[in-house]
Amino acid sequence: MRIRKKPWAQPELDACAFYAKEPAANAGKWGSCFKKNQPLHVELGCGKGCFVARCALANPDINYLAIDIKSDMLGVGRRTIVKLFDENNRSVDNIILAAYNVEQIDKVLKADDKVERIYINFCNPWPRAKHKKRRLTFPKKLEMYKEFLVDGGEIRFKTDDKELFEESLTYFKQCGFKLSFISYDLHAEPSDKLPVDFVNYETEHERMFTEMGKPTFCCFAEK
Template identity: 50%
Template sequence: MRIRCKPWAKPELEACPFYITDPKTCKGRWEMQFPKKQPLRLELGCGKGGFIAQEAPANPDYNYVAIDIKNEMLVLAKRKLEAAYAEKNIPMDNIRICIDNIMYLSACFAETDRIDRIYINFCNPWPRGKHKKRRLTHPRQLVQYRQILDGEIWFKTDDAGLFEDSLQYFPQAGFRIRTMTRDLHKEPALCYFETEHEKMFTEMGKPIHFLIAEPDPDVPAEALQEWMNTYERNG
């Protein structure tokens, strides 16, 4: 879906106190962007902010960074976050938002920027073969995440093809899948905050696929880095 240009989006973001103008300048020093030193969580591709506007204010003992690639989307997330924190009447101390191309996440996060959890909610499935390497769960992306991750990746999608491929991607990138379901709403114990897409697809009768994956300690990081170097050389 093409997003209509909003010329007011960038100025509004730049005036926002919890917006990071250049996330690359935070590499290696993300904990300094928050008043409190707390475990850090990321949402990759936050869209209009339906998820992060529930998750971050509900968990003030964690710091959050929500990333998207479009000003026009992130400004809507900014507004939802402001409304959510105002409703709870709590300070916006544990949330930062920024624009970045997630394919190059390692340009913004160093190995010293330890991440407690990564959320990937309803990312672009990129179904065409030549585009699959753009998927946020493609092994070349997962290897980047693994270098900074201490905890887990929580992944949701409505796309069965992407999910089935991702069940192979995670082990290839040195992860083990700890929890998995092809119909999340049939397992209430696994449900957590819904996104806009999740509500829409559920109303359409589409099952939501979900997994939790964590780094496999039996797979050395050095082997994964060599895998990524080989992949990049071969395209």
């Protein structure tokens, strides 16, 4: 996703109490970086932060680490999070934002971090054969995620791209994940077909594609 340069983004992040300036320095000890030591969920490619803001507001008993390669995105995300938490009279104590390339996520998250869930929402589809290895669901990355995801932990994946979705289902199976939920049109699922306690928080891309009439493909892959 392209984003216009935002000269204010990095200075605001640098002054932000919930921005990790050197994420790799926290590898293996993310639990101690949050106010409360509680389960850790990670969003990869968090974009403008709409999803993590709403998840974290609704789930104060879970810590969220939201990662994106672009500081400009995270800068927008920071503003989104602060606004939503302010409106709800809550201080932001269960989100940390980090700028990092997921290609090297193994430098930032270790087995000791005991990640219980990973969210990958509307990642770039990289349709050309020679670029598929850049996908955030590509097997080499899934193997990296397995290193810090606890047994029984889940990857929750959403996309608008059918080819990426179907190939990702294959990647998950290839890497030994169990697919516990698969939907080819998440928003059209009757509530009794959705996993118990599941609440869908829309992302920026999801909203955009839904307005265009495109379905959201979704799966949960359990380690």
